[in-house]
Amino acid sequence: MSTKQGDSGSDRQQRIEAYLTSRIPGADGLHMINIERPTVGWSHEIWLFDAVWSESGREVGRPFCVRLDPGNTLLRHMSSLETQFRVLKCLENTAVPAPEAYWYESDLAIIGKPFIVMDRVPGACPNPWGSDGRRYYQEASGRGVLPGSFTQALADLHNLDWRAAGLDFLGVPGPGKDFALGEVAKWKELMSLAGVVHEPILEDLICWLEENAPTTDRLSLIHGAYRTGNLLIHDDRVSAVLDWETQCIGDPMYDVAYMLSDLNREGTDLLSNLVPRDEFFRQYERETGLEIDEEKCRYYNMLYCMRSVAFWVSASGLYADGSSGDLRLARTAWSIPVVLDRAARELGY
Amino acid sequence: MATHRDRAVVTPPAELLARMSVTMKTAIAPNTTGTAKPQAYMAAVVLEKLAKQLELAPAHAAQQASDAESLIADLTRLTASLSLPDGTTAAVSGVSAACNAVSICTLVQALYADRTLLGDDLFAALLSRVRVALRADINRRMEFSA
Numbered sequence: 001m002s003t004k005q006g007d008s009g010s011d012r013q014q015r016i017e018a019y020l021t022s023r024i025p026g027a028d029g030l031h032m033i034n035i036e037r038p039t040v041g042w043s044h045e046i047w048l049f050d051a052v053w054s055e056s057g058r059e060v061g062r063p064f065c066v067r068l069d070p071g072n073t074l075l076r077h078m079s080s081l082e083t084q085f086r087v088l089k090c091l092e093n094t095a096v097p098a099p100e101a102y103w104y105e106s107d108l109a110i111i112g113k114p115f116i117v118m119d120r121v122p123g124a125c126p127n128p129w130g131s132d133g134r135r136y137y138q139e140a141s142g143r144g145v146l147p148g149s150f151t152q153a154l155a156d157l158h159n160l161d162w163r164a165a166g167l168d169f170l171g172v173p174g175p176g177k178d179f180a181l182g183e184v185a186k187w188k189e190l191m192s193l194a195g196v197v198h199e200p201i202l203e204d205l206i207c208w209l210e211e212n213a214p215t216t217d218r219l220s221l222i223h224g225a226y227r228t229g230n231l232l233i234h235d236d237r238v239s240a241v242l243d244w245e246t247q248c249i250g251d252p253m254y255d256v257a258y259m260l261s262d263l264n265r266e267g268t269d270l271l272s273n274l275v276p277r278d279e280f281f282r283q284y285e286r287e288t289g290l291e292i293d294e295e296k297c298r299y300y301n302m303l304y305c306m307r308s309v310a311f312w313v314s315a316s317g318l319y320a321d322g323s324s325g326d327l328r329l330a331r332t333a334w335s336i337p338v339v340l341d342r343a344a345r346e347l348g349y
Numbered sequence: 350m351a352t353h354r355d356r357a358v359v360t361p362p363a364e365l366l367a368r369m370s371v372t373m374k375t376a377i378a379p380n381t382t383g384t385a386k387p388q389a390y391m392a393a394v395v396l397e398k399l400a401k402q403l404e405l406a407p408a409h410a411a412q413q414a415s416d417a418e419s420l421i422a423d424l425t426r427l428t429a430s431l432s433l434p435d436g437t438t439a440a441v442s443g444v445s446a447a448c449n450a451v452s453i454c455t456l457v458q459a460l461y462a463d464r465t466l467l468g469d470d471l472f473a474a475l476l477s478r479v480r481v482a483l484r485a486d487i488n489r490r491m492e493f494s495a
Binding site: 198199200201203204207208210211326327328330331334335336337338340341344347348349 | 387388391392394395398450451453454457458461464476477479480481483484486487488490491493494495
């Protein structure tokens, strides 16, 4: 869903235009056209537009995406725009499809919020939770090209030489159970930042996760939310992996578990509403040389239950404390019992 | 036939919220435009859930009290004449004194922390009994959340 820009953002628009003019040498009379303000997503204010200007007497145009941190974002304690910018810079010239990031600015004087300016990659991001989106992915699955591209992009992510790409700044887990235990600790911390949470099923789940943490044999760059809806698609291929907010260095089965999760599909057996399970297993294992460990994936799916609770606690807290007026966040208070119900079933009750 | 005068002067809050939800969904949201439109529909959903939660609250509170009594009785029976680790002893006492989310969280933590000392059988017996109470509680919450 997107809305055309109205008057309310005109000041910000002028500031973005001024900023781009200062950044692009010789850009005379730069102005923004075809402005869209997507309203999907939970975290950032996004501006998509074409910038046009005159350069040596001829008109030049270039598509941009500006992502602003409104200061009350979900996951705001875990992933800054600066981190996202650094990740995108590291991914340039790698096999992982990602937007090219041009500039990051933390100076609030420029347009009022920290922001990233990046390339507007061609493609669409159909919402997998709507009937139109589900139909889109169903039809794309039938054509047979996108499922392979989707799996390949995940394999490319996991095959990336993340040290060579400079991504070790994300933090490198130690051997053994360090990655899994670190993730549990990270999401516990997010919840504690949102306030004190007394949920006995959650407590049971966390204790179980700490007691059953698997060891990690191979470390990869992990996206952390790899599914349809977080990818741009162009001509039946993944043109960019988006939403670099939960990335980390860790166990590739963490992403695979997310792929396998039935949380990420609706009314279909297709993984992420798109990929036939057998095809995914065959291609992913062939391209990565990894064997999918379903027992580990079960563990990480339990971790996703914990993560979802943390996510919804944080989200509903933003509405409850007045940081956000978005009623979608208020609604998430009732998502917490749904996830706890699921967690209890996974734990056997 | 009921007349206007026969009705309660004050509409019960749950019923009022439910009616507001319908008004929001059928009269306000369809006539709203732009980014306010999905927010209006979401407001209808939130009001509907609040109404259901409020409507069920008295029955849920009664069931919760009954479940708490059973849990305390069973924990007392299961641990009677046993020498338990200090942490678990304190946590069971805490539940007996005030059976709520805080004390049950503490008990769950204590059980896992003392698992080795408790032994697998007693650990499983105590945790299973707690989980029965947790399942009943989440079933109730699912009645207004799902």
